[in-house]
Amino acid sequence: MKPDLKQMLWGLIVICTCQSVKGQSNLSKKQRPNIVYIMSDDHGYQAISAYGYGLNKTPNIDRLAKEGILFTRATVTNSLCAPSRAVLLTGKHSFVNGKVDNEARFNWNQDNFAKQLQQHGYQTALIGKIHMDGLPQGFDHSAVLIDQGEYYNPNFIVDGTKKQLQGYVTDLTTDMAIDWIKNRDKEKPFCLLYHQKAPHREWLPALRHLSAYTSMTVPEPKTLFDNYANRGSAARTAEMNILKHMNWAGDNKIPPALMDELGIKEYLNWDKAAFNNNLGRMTPAERATWDSVYNPIMAAFKKKYPSMNDQELTRWRYQRYMQDYLGTVAAVDDGVGRMLDFLKENGLDENTIIVYTSDQGFYLGEHGWFDKRFMYEESLRTPLLVRYPAEIPAGTRSDALVQNLDFAPTLLDYAGITVPKDMQGASFRKLAGGKEKKWRDVIYYTYYEYPSIHMVKRHYGIRTDRYKLIHFYYDVDEWELYDLEKDPEELNNVYNDPTYTDVKKTMHKKLTATRRHYKDSEENDQRFMPKARRK
Incomplete structure (x- = not known):
């Protein structure tokens, strides 16, 4: 074999070997984003x-x-x-x-x-x-x-x-x-x-943003006072309501001493500790800036709180949160x-x-x-x-x-x-x-962290362009179906509405097929349950 041909072959071998080691990248280094x-x-x-x-x-x-x-x-x-x-x-x-x-x-x-x-x-x-x-x-x-x-x-x-x-x-x-x-x-x-x-x-905002954002009024959502009618037990029993379940000190920044003075009880036992730990990380200068903004807000709240009803408190807490x-x-x-x-x-x-x-x-x-x-x-x-x-x-x-x-x-x-x-x-x-315009027509969702903070029940489901089917399980067996075109805020569960019988059947078939596609199953539902609840 001629030397130049031998060198060419060795060169090809080296190139192929390097590409094999590098893997299946289809782009040059300069092209790769x-x-x-x-x-x-x-x-x-x-x-x-x-x-x-x-x-x-x-x-x-x-x-x-x-x-x-x-x-x-x-x-x-x-x-x-x-x-x-x-x-x-x-x-x-x-x-x-x-x-x-x-x-x-x-x-x-x-x-x-x-x-x-x-x-x-x-x-x-x-x-x-x-x-x-x-x-x-x-x-x-x-x-x-x-x-x-x-x-x-x-x-x-x-x-x-x-x-x-x-x-x-x-x-x-x-x-x-x-x-x-x-x-x-x-x-x-x-x-x-x-x-x-x-x-x-x-x-906890950056100090430079405190004044501007604590003085703004945020528009309220239409469903701020939702009563969860026409839905299952999951929405009614979840513990994430702004009035009932949000922390007063850690979340709304009411100092623990003021909570005690007004007789406001902790919802979670780490509420006051969160406030103290978060603000305790500040330097004296940082804390002084913080106090100059929040102290007047709390002084005004102290005056209003004794006469505030639940609706007024919800609105106040919503503004503080947002x-x-x-x-x-x-x-x-x-x-x-x-x-x-x-x-x-x-x-x-x-x-x-x-x-x-x-x-x-x-x-x-x-x-x-x-x-x-x-x-x-x-x-x-x-x-x-x-x-x-x-x-x-x-x-x-x-x-x-x-x-x-x-x-x-x-x-x-x-x-x-x-x-x-x-x-x-x-x-x-x-x-x-x-x-490309063609894309998937259904997505799959799972949630497992229950019982736990916020008490949102375990569930899985699918969403299509128009409909959503959800199955809540573990301590309940409840189904919810929503028509997102007619009900974008998901206020009406139509699972048992006879006019949606055909839609329900179709969505159940899609759910079964989607679970199979992603290799999910009732066995998985059981596998991730607390041991005491497994069948």
Whole structure:
């Protein structure tokens, strides 16, 4: 064999071997996009001005809608913080990845999309909240909050080492996210999971936002005084009512001493402790600023409280809740603006996919509630905005039934990596780019954390373009069916309405087929029950 031919063959062997080691990436290094995945915690889509609800203004998050795509009906598979994050990472339903509730441990040894990106040459980082035990796997760098984290002067676990940082958590998370991009290996594409704690309970705004947001009046939802008629026991027995179940000190910021003076009892035994612990993290100067804003509010409440009826108290508590909630959102929006500006100033905005979403939806007073968990719309739906100018037309809107189950496959698809066959989601890359219109016609949902805080009963169900079928089980056996076209606020369960007989039959067939498709079953329902309740 001639030497030059032998060299050519060896060269081909080396190239093929390298490609085999690198994996199934279909894109060159220069073509592969960077990824900045921004996830907030409990950020209801109603509190993003691009969605049109008029509660607040989020000009920076809105930029993603103007320059990319806004999904109007993005949903989650399990409306709870840690399970949602597990679904994001694995592309698998909770009953497959094992993280069914906030108490179950997450197995970091299982595959996740960040590990796949690492294996295919990406540099990866996770900064902010993950709310799962164990050192995150799949990341070259991690700086994560402990459990729920703190708003003021928080503790982080930075690559396995605990550190307390001085400042406001939302700003610190943004600082670290930008610094990591600045100091990354510039020879590699990168994926950054940039996760904010806000606007999670107990809703403590940045000091710079206190005055503006505590003085605003927020529009009340039409269902603030919902009486849960025409629905099953689950809605009536849930413990997330703003008047009855919200904490007075931790949530509404009434000092424990004032609670004692007015004879207000704790609903949860950690209410006063939450207030003291949260504000106890402040420096004297920070606390002085806080007191200058909240002390007059509490002085006015002290005068009014003795004569307030339940309706007046509900309205007062709703305003206090929403003022602080929207105040925390303001800092999240600030951070998004800083990130977008940084990417643009450094020439990274054109080849970077930017995702903004939340780990689930949230009740902002609808049905008189706060929190999430239910399969009803405000909890099920989550904000989702994606910017990638190379493929996504600016100003696009989509009502497709995408889910957080789809994030892992979609991001791998953009990176040119073959999606593992055991991932249950689907890539919405072509959908977002306007190259595909056909999409799934049904989504599947499960919820397991009962009995527990908020007492939302266990349930599973499906949602189509128009209808929703829910089965509540464990200590009840109740079915609910909603016509979302005629009843978007889900006030009337039509499961036993004879005019919906055919719809009910069709939805039951779809539910059976969907459960089979995702490999869920009654055996799984039993497997994740407390031992005493298993058959």
